[in-house]
Amino acid sequence: MDINDLVRENIKNLKPYSTARDEFKGQASVFLDANENSYGSPLPANYNRYPDPLQLDLKDAISKIKGVPIENTFLGNGSDEAIDLLFRAFCNPGKDNVIVLPPTYGMYEVSANINDVEIRKVSLLPNFQLDMEKIAETIDQNTKLIFICSPNNPTGNSINREDIETILTNFKGLVVVDEAYINYARQKTFIQELTEYANLVILQTFSKAWGLAALRLGMAFSSRKVIDILNKIKPPYNINQATQDLAFEALKNISQVNDWIKESVAERQRLSDALIDLKIVTKVYPSDANFILVEVTNALQIYDTLVNQGIIVRDRSKVTLCEGCLRITVGTKEENDYLLNVLKNIS
Numbered sequence: 001m002d003i004n005d006l007v008r009e010n011i012k013n014l015k016p017y018s019t020a021r022d023e024f025k026g027q028a029s030v031f032l033d034a035n036e037n038s039y040g041s042p043l044p045a046n047y048n049r050y051p052d053p054l055q056l057d058l059k060d061a062i063s064k065i066k067g068v069p070i071e072n073t074f075l076g077n078g079s080d081e082a083i084d085l086l087f088r089a090f091c092n093p094g095k096d097n098v099i100v101l102p103p104t105y106g107m108y109e110v111s112a113n114i115n116d117v118e119i120r121k122v123s124l125l126p127n128f129q130l131d132m133e134k135i136a137e138t139i140d141q142n143t144k145l146i147f148i149c150s151p152n153n154p155t156g157n158s159i160n161r162e163d164i165e166t167i168l169t170n171f172k173g174l175v176v177v178d179e180a181y182i183n184y185a186r187q188k189t190f191i192q193e194l195t196e197y198a199n200l201v202i203l204q205t206f207s208k209a210w211g212l213a214a215l216r217l218g219m220a221f222s223s224r225k226v227i228d229i230l231n232k233i234k235p236p237y238n239i240n241q242a243t244q245d246l247a248f249e250a251l252k253n254i255s256q257v258n259d260w261i262k263e264s265v266a267e268r269q270r271l272s273d274a275l276i277d278l279k280i281v282t283k284v285y286p287s288d289a290n291f292i293l294v295e296v297t298n299a300l301q302i303y304d305t306l307v308n309q310g311i312i313v314r315d316r317s318k319v320t321l322c323e324g325c326l327r328i329t330v331g332t333k334e335e336n337d338y339l340l341n342v343l344k345n346i347s
């Protein structure tokens with residue numbers, strides 16, 4: 001398949017914004033080309049200068065950890081930015097459509113609505129796996145993107161690998177596999193499959209296992225053509241210098257991140273085992289993420305009781321297939337103990 005056939009005509013013809021730093025490459029000591037403050041910045045670092053638009057040093061460091069070449073890596077202001085840019089690059093408003101698989105992460109639908117792109121929903125099966133027949137029936141020649149969240153938010157399960165591979169092989173648009181929670185999963189990432197499928201886009205983020213939600217840094221890995229298009233249409237300096245510097249530092253701390261992942265996974269098991277023993281809990285869904293979907297006897301009342309004790313969880317009880325459920329992020333051991341204690345006292 002040729003990715004160029006999927007790109008919107010106006011994006012194909014777009015002459016992208018050219019930054020001062022795009023126009024000059026080489027060595028120089030006096031930069032009078034970008035109307036920056038030549039005198040300095042109130043902060044110690046080089047914050048008076050615009051950041052590298054392509055974040056090459058940071059991408060190089062990410063590449064060493066992920067094993068994905070720089071030219072197959074896009075960085076966004078959160079993965080939410082990558083999601084929005086995929087719509088803007090590939091979906092003609094009022095004409096094209098995308099497929100989402102609810103219950104799932106809400107931003108796919110919000111981004112579709114912002115971009116005036118038709119959204120086609122194919123519910124997951126009751127076991128939270130893909131309804132392959134329905135998906136096949138729903139695709140038409142204007143379907144540009146399919147969003148598969150694995151592990152899925154809010155259900156917590158990984159999607160069967162063979163099903164994702166079947167879609168990658170047969171679908172003529174882009175398959176976006178959102179791996180925001182992959183570090184907590186038993187299932188392995190699709191990164192190894194990037195060389196096999198030109199239509200695969202993998203989203204990952206620094207907001208979860210890396211503990212950097214405040215920095216707003218998301219990754220998209222894909223074939224060179226898709227990455228080039230995202231880079232062509234992104235705001236020129238979408239990743240600020242502070243984020244680039246701090247993420248670069250954080251990448252040196254991978255052993256700390258791995259320890260947290262191990263601890264979260266152990267706590268996820270302990271919390272799941274303890275929850276299912278409670279009277280008010282009717283079901284605990286297995287999780288491959290850092291949260292657990294829990295069916296309870298009276299979601300609204302339990303939610304309110306938790307709020308009154310200063311504990312906030314996510315009420316998903318009105319979401320199709322999650323009726324009566326709360327989504328609970330795995331906390332620290334102390335937070336989980338406190339949560340369990342409060343829940344034990346609800347009858």
Ligand SMILES: Cc1ncc(COP(=O)(O)O)c(C=O)c1O
Nearest residue numbers: 078079080105153180205207218
């Ligand atoms: C499945 C999924 N994808 C993406 C995101 C957003 O990631 P980011 O913080 O990188 O925008 C979230 C956040 O909750 C998520 O659950």
